[in-house]
Amino acid sequence: MASAPLTTEVLVATSRALLVEGGADAVVVREVARRLGVTAPALYRYVSGRDDLLTLLIAACTEEATSVCMEALEGCGIDDVEARLRAATLAFRAWALAHPSEFGLVYGTPILHYAAPEEGPTVEAGRRFGRLFGSLFVDLLETRRLRAIDDALLPPAVRQALVDTAARLGLPMRPGEVYPFVVGWHRMLGIVSVEVTGHLHWAFGGDTTAFIHLQFEELFDDLLLPVVR
């Protein structure tokens, strides 16, 4: 009984169900096949093996995270950049918390010995996600809400790296303007990672929401300039 037409989407969806149920180790080729009413070798027509399955899964989850954040943007006025940044950040955190397994797969400890293929779907999906936040920071800069720092305050190595990164990403920013972008990304991911992996449990038990929101507000204070009126 081959109920489903056996597209890669179906493969990914089934893999994801297994991931959620039992972690990355539980994503097992034979079980995916079993749930699709088919034997394992059949999957090799669509996928080159387990690693490929995981690659597709990572890419799909990254896409979903990106979509969730973009949908959150739609709720706020196009001109309120602060609200957009807040919405995207909180949406990302909410997605991560609701899908810890997926988050772990994408942003957690890289499965050593599983090297994501260069220029594969995962890195492209990652770029899409990065561009989303990048464009928010461009908007912040244009509306004079970005708390940039003096280039001279940056150690030369950092300054140079930021110049290169801005060039590579095509961001029309000087290092002191790229800096808050990188800091924002870095701290946001750190905040969420530590929360999702449960390393705040010892302090707050199961309810970390209030604390995390506080951390985000402190981060926004560091990143944003007050509205000029």
Add this chain to the structure above:
Amino acid sequence: MASAPLTTEVLVATSRALLVEGGADAVVVREVARRLGVTAPALYRYVSGRDDLLTLLIAACTEEATSVCMEALEGCGIDDVEARLRAATLAFRAWALAHPSEFGLVYGTPILHYAAPEEGPTVEAGRRFGRLFGSLFVDLLETRRLRAIDDALLPPAVRQALVDTAARLGLPMRPGEVYPFVVGWHRMLGIVSVEVTGHLHWAFGGDTTAFIHLQFEELFDDLLLPVVR
């Protein structure tokens, strides 16, 4: 040829070598036995299975991280609390970077479906590590270097949780004093996690040290009061 006497230490050391070589998936009971010149079932005299092996490994790595941080403390004057905090933090970061696999095992995505045994060696080792940083913050408080905040600034839920945590840990602190401790722990772990997992590569390539040190200094600025003289 049973060269080594087959203590749990030897088991852990061998498992760790496998971990470093090929990630958590590569710590394989049969291979551990093979390297010890013994067959797999022999290990079951010393260890109840693969999960037990991983548990011991996690505990050992946590112990090592703790030791590394404590040794770093010895280098600085007993009265210079700021130097001690800085030394411990940088030592932790250096250890994590030098041992990404071990760090991932301890602080990375929890291996879902692998539940660390309650009250096992892992949680005790974790407590030891937490106490180290906790005592640093107690010292900061006593030497009036801790940038505490007004209790009233904390949302009620956060405040109450911090009161409970302080009581449970036996820390003689009010919530506004516990807060920077938790924030410090949270941000430090976040900073290190994101760096170790390589999610700063897009901005800095392989050399993230300067940026990370900058982040730590910003963190210390938020945590510490200037010396009163």
Add this chain to the structure above:
DNA sequence: TACGGTCAGTGAACACCGTTCACCTGCGCT
């Protein structure tokens, strides 16, 4: 209508895994 070819899926097989079990085997103690 009959034929050839492509595609999707199968079953068996290989090598490996964690784990259990009955079975030694050699040492120390009585």
Add this chain to the structure above:
DNA sequence: AGCGCAGGTGAACGGTGTTCACTGACCGTA
């Protein structure tokens, strides 16, 4: 000398990823 037992073995079970030769259904063409 003989017993007991800690420590190690080999075989086995059920599971895994992956490969391979194979079947069978479908489809365009002669």
